[in-house]
Amino acid sequence: MAKAELTKIPASQMLVGLTIKLPLKWTQHPFFINRIKLKSLAQIELIRGLDLSFVYVLSGHELLPETIDEVEDASEAEDAAKPKTKGSALDSKSAAIKAMRIGQQRFLNNINESRSVFAKVGLDPEAAYRDAATLVEGLVEHLQETDTPYLTLVGSGEMEVSVTQHGISVAVLSLMIGHALDLPKSDMRDLALGSLFHDFGKLKIPENIRRKRNDLSEPERNYLKMHPNLGFDTLNACSLYPKNVLNIVLHHHEYIDGSGYPDHLTEKDIPQLTQIVSLVNDYEDLLAQFTFSPQLALGTLFKSHAKQHSQSLIGILVKVLGIFPPGTLVSLSDGSIGKVMMTTSEVKQPHVWSCNHAGGEPNLRFLLEEDVTVSSVLKLEELTEGALKTLQADSPISFYFSAMPDS
Structure with missing residues (x-):
């Protein structure tokens, strides 16, 4: 029996819900296998970043418009007829699309590199520190590619945000604040490294407690609150990490009004870099609580958590995120x-x-x-x-x- 011909669609027409096959060897793309169930826009943008002209559809054909090929052919002809002059609307759109794809790819790469770093901390501390420093240098360089950086929405394609994913996102927002403050590069590196490792201690908390979203018992809550100490003790034992980084790891849940933990510090005892990560971490925690509403999380931070953070830092975070943060x-x-x-x-x-x-x-x-x-x-x-x-x-x-x- 002859093998059935696969349906081919333009890469620009991929939709969430389709199962596709990439026309590439497995060594030419970042996925484990060529067969991919499209579950998120992040996956689609990553695949589009591979510059494919088409993909094969294995299932989900009912989601596609009947005239998809004709529509795409007409669209391609129309685009080809448009002059691609520098500074044109088409040129700026292409630049924005490329920027979003690059941001998504870099985010996923950094998550993978961060996982590798964390795995080495106990086995080869020096290698872990070197790799972490390289990762951080890349983050700082990405920020400095433009004088006026903006934020793009990214994701891992998973519904559960990992410690590494959270660490990269916190590092990005913290660096944006550091950029606004015109911090020296040494502080920017410490800020990023501390952000990367701030929740490292959570990996030493039992998974059933760490992943439990609601109704933690008092003992479980107290255990979870030990994660700053657990992370600090592990990194401090290596004698490799700068003082600023260790302070961020130990005190990223401290607030300037003394209501934080583990040491109930007040503003005068919390270094600026630690205050930045504490603010960003608090915002991302609120983002997880308020059902995927970044603007509501920002409003809650501004109104209800104002006493816990520096007003000037909150103001900078608001400017960094904008009135309508990515994901709104x-x-x-x-x-x-x-x-x-x-x-x-x-x-x-x-x-x-x-x-x-x-x-x-x-x-x-x-x-x-x-x-x-x-x-x-x-x-x-x-x-x-x-x-x-x-x-x-x-x-x-x-x-x-x-x-x-x-x-």
Whole structure:
């Protein structure tokens, strides 16, 4: 029996829910196998970053429009006819798409490198420190690729945020604050290294306690609160890590009003670098609590946690994240809805993944090139099932530098 021919679609038409096969050897892509179930926009953007013209569809054909090939052919012809002059709308869109893809790829690479570092801490401390220092140097270099860095939405494709994923995201936001403060490069390295390792001690907490989201017993809560000490003791025993880094690991849950732990320090006893990581970590903890709403988490931090952090640092974090941080669900002035993918210089015109209220007409849009703005913020429960699926609105939110070139 002849082997059935696989359905081929343009890479630009990949949708969440499809199972695809990559037309590549396994050594030419970052996935374990060629057969991939598309579960998130992050996966799709990573695959698009491989610069493939097409992929094979193995299942989920019912999700595809009947005229997908004709639509894509017409679109490609139209794009080919457009002049790709420097500074054109097409040129800026391509740059933004490339920036988001690069950010996603770098984020995933850093997660993998961070896991490798953590695995070496006990077995080969010197190698772990060298690799961590290399990772941190890369983070700082990525930030400094542009004078005006913005944030892009990234993710691992998993519904559970790992210690390493959280560490990279905290490092990115902390470095953005450090950049705004014009900190010296040595402080930036310590800030990133401390962020990377701040929750390292959690890996010594039993998984059933560490992954438990609600209803921790008092003994379990107290055990979990030991993670700063556990991380500090392990790294301090290596005699390799700078004092600033160790302080971040031990005191990233300390607040300036003395309400934190483990030592109930007040502002005068908490170094600036530690205060930065404490603030960012608190924000990301709120982000996990408030059902995938980065703006609500930011508002709660600003209103309810103001006494726990420096007002000046909170103000900088607000500027870094923008009015509509990446991951925010929004209603647009043309009646469509979307999820913010990347911040821009115009706070009401970020780059968004958009659809109609039923979840149809998915599209990556650049509001800077349209006469469209963000009208309001939406809550998760306001979305239809179709929109929820299209926007992947319930996916965990992490951040990376946009890598956009200076304009």
